[in-house]
Each structure stands twice: as structure tokens, then as C-alpha cells.
Amino acid sequence: MIANKLTILTATAALLEPALALGHRHAHHQHAQKRGDWVVATIDGQVAKPSQAAKSAYEPASQPKKEETAAKASQKAAIKEKTQSKAKSSSTQSKSSGSTSGGSAGFSHKRGVCYNNVDLANTFAGDCKNCGWGYNWDSSSGGLKGLNFIPTLWNDQPLHTDRFADNCAQALSDGAKAIFSFNEPDNAGQADMTPAYAAKAHVKWLNPYAGKALIGAPSISNSGLPMEGVEWLKNWVSECEKLGEQCHYDFCNVHWYSEVEYGNTLFDHLKASHEACGGKPIWLTEFAPTGSDEAIADWLKDAIPKLEALSYLDAYSYFKVETGMLMTSETELSSYGSVYASA
Known part of the structure; x- marks a missing residue:
């Protein structure tokens, strides 16, 4: 340039x-x-x-x-951005292939899957021997097999809260090791909450599970806009601290998207989030670069060993198990899906 x-x-x-x-x-x-x-x-x-x-x-x-x-x-002439857009880790450094354990979460592997279609998720999980857990932005797995399911409270509206307790009870009975708080409250297109409101809602809905499972802070985007992304997380942590021990979280939950050319910024985002989280572990529960299938596959070959070796990263899941993404059909993995499943 x-x-x-x-x-x-x-x-x-x-x-x-x-x-x-x-x-x-x-x-x-x-x-x-x-x-x-x-x-x-x-x-x-x-x-x-x-x-x-x-x-x-x-x-x-x-x-x-x-x-x-x-x-x-x-192309645009001016930048106008609209983004739709903790327990210590005990992960050990990975080898060039294979997956480490899921840190303090105790998964068989820190690599996981995010999905909407449970049939596709079960098919992918059968091929991903290095996957140990999964989630679907909901509090019910829909029938996930062979992976530790992590329930999510997407936001604090009755559509989600009315069934959250029953679904969490079932998930915990099935061995769930963690529970996710709200989905991207820093994003107006998602849970859309202020840090103060989200902290109080977190206390109400998530704190009852402290000690029963690891509790994640609300997930954040990697937006650079004011009061989004890491800045939102810093403010949420501050609001949570004001509420004392009743505001409990064990790790911070982050998302990342960018062009494959700037894939190294993923690790900058993880580091900044780890610092904002007060040194608690990080879970990377959505990430994906844009680019050709070949470019994404090559990027994953380089990124996965780094994610495995990152001591404060307890878990990660690529976005996502779906046709046109990690899969090309109901039975076949894409080129980069195969890398994610086998690296």
C-alpha cells in the first residue's frame, strides 16, 4: 500500500x-x-x-x-463503522499436532465446536478426535453427543431465562463443566447491555451456579468502537468488582473476526482480553478469518499450535460447524474443517 x-x-x-x-x-x-x-x-x-x-x-x-x-x-471514502460485530490455566505446551487438555475446565481437549445444527455437530465431533466440548448459544444442547456441553444464557429476556434453570440443571447432571453468561452485550445487534446492567443481571442469573461449574464473564467482540470489545469488558469487570463476591466469574469469554491477512491480531486481542480480565483464563468461543479456503486452512495450521500452547487460553472453538464453513455437506468436512478436526 x-x-x-x-x-x-x-x-x-x-x-x-x-x-x-x-x-x-x-x-x-x-x-x-x-x-x-x-x-x-x-x-x-x-x-x-x-x-x-x-x-x-x-x-x-x-x-x-x-x-x-x-x-x-x-470501498468507502470515510470510515463509518458498524460492527455486528477464571481459575488459572494448567494447559501445557502442545506438540505440532494433537490437543492439550482444557486447562482449569478439565476437558479432554481445549478445542471445541460451536454449532446450530446438532446433527452436523455430532458428525463433525466424530471426526474431531481433538475436540472436547461444544456449545450452541443456548442452554439446551439439542442432543449433542460425545462432547461436554456448555449452556449459555444468551440474554436476560424471558425467552431465555424461563428455561435456563431447568436446562442448566440437566446440563450439570450430564457433567457440564462451565456455564456461559450473556452473548456479546457490547454489541447492539446481540445481547446489548451496559456493563453496569450486565453485571447486575449476571449476579442474578449466573452467580447461583458459582462452585457448581466454572462461570464465564459475558462474551465480547473484538470491536474497536468506544464501549465495545475489550473496553466494554474492562468496564464490566469494574462494575462486577463493585458488587463484591456476589459477582462471580472464573474466566473471560471472547470472540474474534478479521481478514486472514491480519490473523496475528487474534493473539493481540487474546492478550488484551486476558489483561482486562485481571489475569483470569480466556475462552475463545468464536473466531474466524475471512479469505479463501486454502488461506484459512494454512492460517489454522499455524494458529492452532499457538492456541494450544497459550497458557492462559483454556478453550477455543472455531466459528462454526455449518455447511459452507467447517463442512461442505452433511457428511463432508471442508478443507479447513479437516485441518481444525485433525491438527
Whole structure:
């Protein structure tokens, strides 16, 4: 890229999701569009890096499966970003292949799967010998087999809270080792909560499970906008500390999306999140670069050993088990899906 030029590269990925967030609660089979914007800028000839990365987080698996539409790239003259976008780790350094144990969570492997379609998840899990756990943005697994299921309280609305206690009781009975708090409250397109509100809601709904399972802080995006991403997490931790011991969390839950060219920023995000979390372990529960299948496969070959070796990272799951992503059909893994399953 040319020095003294401002280059803005925006890739917009449109994703369909159930129209349940933000109070738009229509019939369960309706969908609402979801967008993620990548903005990459270079100034004065410096190396390009994402000023903000897109992110895609989903409603629970109990809702209709989301379908993906093609991404269309465009250029803009000004940066206008809209992002839709703890227990200590005992992980040991990994070898060039294979997976380490899931740190303080005690999984057989720290690698996991996120899914909406449980049949696809079960198929993928059968091929992923290095996967130890899974989740689906919901509090019920829908029939996940062979993996430790982690229930999620997507937000604090009755649609989710009314069945949360019963589903958590079942998950704990089945051996669930952790419970996830709200899904991206830093994101207006997801749980959409202020840090103060989210801390109080976390106390109400998650604290009763302290000591029964590891409790995650609300998940965050890697947005660079004010009061999103890591900045939101810092504020949430501060609000949680004001509430004292009743606001309990064992690890912080983070998401990351960007172009494959800037894949190294994943580790910057993990480090910043670890610091914001007060040194508690990190779970990377959504991550995916954009690029060709070959480029993503090559990136995963390099990234997975680093994730396995990262001492404060207790668990990670690639986004996601779905056709057109980690799978090409109901029975076949994609090229990078095969890497994720076998590396």
C-alpha cells in the first residue's frame, strides 16, 4: 500500500439470524438480517491492521438455523463503522499436532465446536478426535453427543431465562463443566447491555451456579468502537468488582473476526482480553478469518499450535460447524474443517 494514503477496505458479510434480539420477537421461524463490517486502514505507509474486525454471533440452536449470503466488497471514502460485530490455566505446551487438555475446565481437549445444527455437530465431533466440548448459544444442547456441553444464557429476556434453570440443571447432571453468561452485550445487534446492567443481571442469573461449574464473564467482540470489545469488558469487570463476591466469574469469554491477512491480531486481542480480565483464563468461543479456503486452512495450521500452547487460553472453538464453513455437506468436512478436526 502506498504511503500517505488512507486505504479503507470494507468487506460486508450478511448473515441471517432469528429475529429475537433487541426485542424484535416475532414468530420463531422469522429471520432478521445481521451484518458485520471489516475496516482496515493504513496511514503513512505503516503496516495495515484492522481498526475494527467484524464479528458474527448467533442466537441459540433451538431457533431456526441461520443461512449465509455472499459477501460483497465495496470501498468507502470515510470510515463509518458498524460492527455486528477464571481459575488459572494448567494447559501445557502442545506438540505440532494433537490437543492439550482444557486447562482449569478439565476437558479432554481445549478445542471445541460451536454449532446450530446438532446433527452436523455430532458428525463433525466424530471426526474431531481433538475436540472436547461444544456449545450452541443456548442452554439446551439439542442432543449433542460425545462432547461436554456448555449452556449459555444468551440474554436476560424471558425467552431465555424461563428455561435456563431447568436446562442448566440437566446440563450439570450430564457433567457440564462451565456455564456461559450473556452473548456479546457490547454489541447492539446481540445481547446489548451496559456493563453496569450486565453485571447486575449476571449476579442474578449466573452467580447461583458459582462452585457448581466454572462461570464465564459475558462474551465480547473484538470491536474497536468506544464501549465495545475489550473496553466494554474492562468496564464490566469494574462494575462486577463493585458488587463484591456476589459477582462471580472464573474466566473471560471472547470472540474474534478479521481478514486472514491480519490473523496475528487474534493473539493481540487474546492478550488484551486476558489483561482486562485481571489475569483470569480466556475462552475463545468464536473466531474466524475471512479469505479463501486454502488461506484459512494454512492460517489454522499455524494458529492452532499457538492456541494450544497459550497458557492462559483454556478453550477455543472455531466459528462454526455449518455447511459452507467447517463442512461442505452433511457428511463432508471442508478443507479447513479437516485441518481444525485433525491438527
